[in-house]
């Protein structure tokens with residue numbers, strides 16, 4: 001897929017197979033004719049009476065999609081080469097008769113015990129050398145030939161049997177790839193990967209700086225995955241192992257995809273990524289291999305930040321996917337955060353569902369349909385809770401089903417252009433995450449995803465739409481491009497940023513970006529070595545702050561965690577430190593280059609200061625929120641472009657009712673938008689407007 005879509009329209013009935021070309025080549029965007037609602041269903045956990053009751057309840061809730069087979073390997077292949085698909089045939093027949101479609105998973109995330117016993121070498125080895133065994137899930141060594149063969153076989157069997165089924169909406173390849181292996185199979189394939197990357201040992205030794213600590217490798221066989229060692233690992237080895245692991249898992253996924261295609265199935269291919277903490281994949285290159293990106297999203301925050309997190313996960317997924325995407329899982333109710341379960345109210349579940357859809361999801365799918373009574377996830381919530389269907393939870397599920405039916409016109413994709421128009425781009429790359437996870441950096445408290453999220457949050461709070469951008473992609477549509485903490489940058493990426501600014505773009509780069517090359521070797525002469533010229537600055541020293549210490553800037557901003565001793569070469573100083581050791585020295589600078597500017601943020605702005613900083617940059621560039629004044633009232637407004645119409649999603653997270661006027665119907669309540677749609681706190685609305693039609697926030701008579 002391209003980084004940004006120019007979707008050719010394709011409409012398929014939710015119960016008909018969507019067609020796709022083989023991933024890796026341009027394919028039609030994922031365009032079902034209705035939003036998908038439903039979730040993971042594991043009928044193998046239940047008796048047949050429960051299946052029938054489930055399907056009845058699904059009909060009541062207008063469920064149109066379930067994900068099957070995700071952890072069904074043992075039920076589908078009870079012994080090596082012995083298949084039992086009768087139960088799945090029956091399940092598929094039952095749902096098909098009820099008009100319910102399905103994603104079919106390859107069950108390879110959870111090999112059965114017989115597999116372990118037959119192929120003990122295919123179990124993963126932890127960093128500390130412990131070989132794991134079955135008893136949980138995700139326990140496999142991805143590069144073990146026995147695992148790969150068994151995975152291909154079961155994928156092929158499923159594709160031959162179900163690959164042309166009219167109810168098949170797509171292939172759900174594996175589940176949340178992410179098991180890292182440090183065993184002998186990984187060592188072998190890691191070496192092959194390194195040989196391809198570096199060509200010669202001499203180059204590897206140089207790139208990995210192995211002359212330090214006598215780490216020089218004289219033979220490829222001497223190289224291992226970064227297993228537990230006495231003290232610090234080599235950072236280049238660590239980041240290459242992350243890259244290798246992502247590539248290795250991707251090749252396992254591609255093998256499954258090819259097996260399925262070879263069996264003649266043309267259904268769309270996806271695999272579910274996960275946020276917020278799952279960082280095992282380099283998502284852009286994975287998206288290249290998929291027809292549509294799907295996401296499992298579990299919130300790690302409560303309060304208003306959870307709503308910002310929904311937007312963050314959605315904007316990332318839409319950007320990775322290059323257009324429409326699939327929310328494959330969210331939690332129906334509570335989620336266990338640390339030591340307790342944090343509840344999610346039914347109203348919030350609905351609001352979040354629309355939040356994902358507003359930002360390009362074609363679905364609101366959940367883990368899981370019916371809460372398990374036993375097994376490891378018996379306390380993970382379900383759409384049908386332990387208390388059964390006579391519950392507020394299930395009522396809310398039914399309400400969601402009918403809301404999604406009413407907003408169905410919004411599922412259609414625009415004939416051209418993006419689903420959500422954004423003038424702000426944030427650079428994203430897994431390298432940044434992995435680099436900041438290497439130990440012994442000047443500060444371990446700066447985490448990549450926190451930094452990216454903090455930046456995204458500032459724009460979310462301002463009501464300004466954002467895309468994420470792949471390094472090297474066409475960024476010309478963005479008037480502002482932000483680079484938070486992308487520590488390694490290649491020479492080509494630096495040139496790409498220079499060209500962006502030269503052509504008139506406004507670039508904002510933060511601390512800990514452009515520090516090193518791809519092998520994490522620091523560029524000499526002052527930080528951020530790779531960007532010094534573009535930014536017109538030179539950092540002599542990084543000066544992390546102690547926990548809790550805050551330093552004021554002269555522009556009213558406050559910084560924490562991170563400061564730098566910065567000098568300008570030809571940049572203009574926008575703000576200086578007002579206190580402390582750095583008093584009077586530059587903190588924020590801007591350099592004019594070509595028709596654009598390159599701004600450097602050398603200190604970590606506290607969230608409120610970050611919000612104010614980006615709001616002022618946006619104002620200067622005349623980048624406006626989707627609806628002026630709405631965010632300040634807690635109203636999130638997202639304009640999702642569609643087929644000859646804009647659908648304006650109104651998601652009210654605030655505490656006072658608001659009224660929005662737009663010339664078109666509000667699809668959920670049926671109110672006429674021309675006379676103003678009133679949205680109560682916690683509620684949602686979707687206005688259908690002519691493309692580009694104006695919106696207005698009306699002053700509210702307090703009642």
Ligand code: GLA
Pocket residue numbers: 175176274296329367377380
């Ligand atoms: C993940 C998995 C699901 C389930 C949920 C909830 O996202 O894909 O199988 O484990 O988490 O824990």
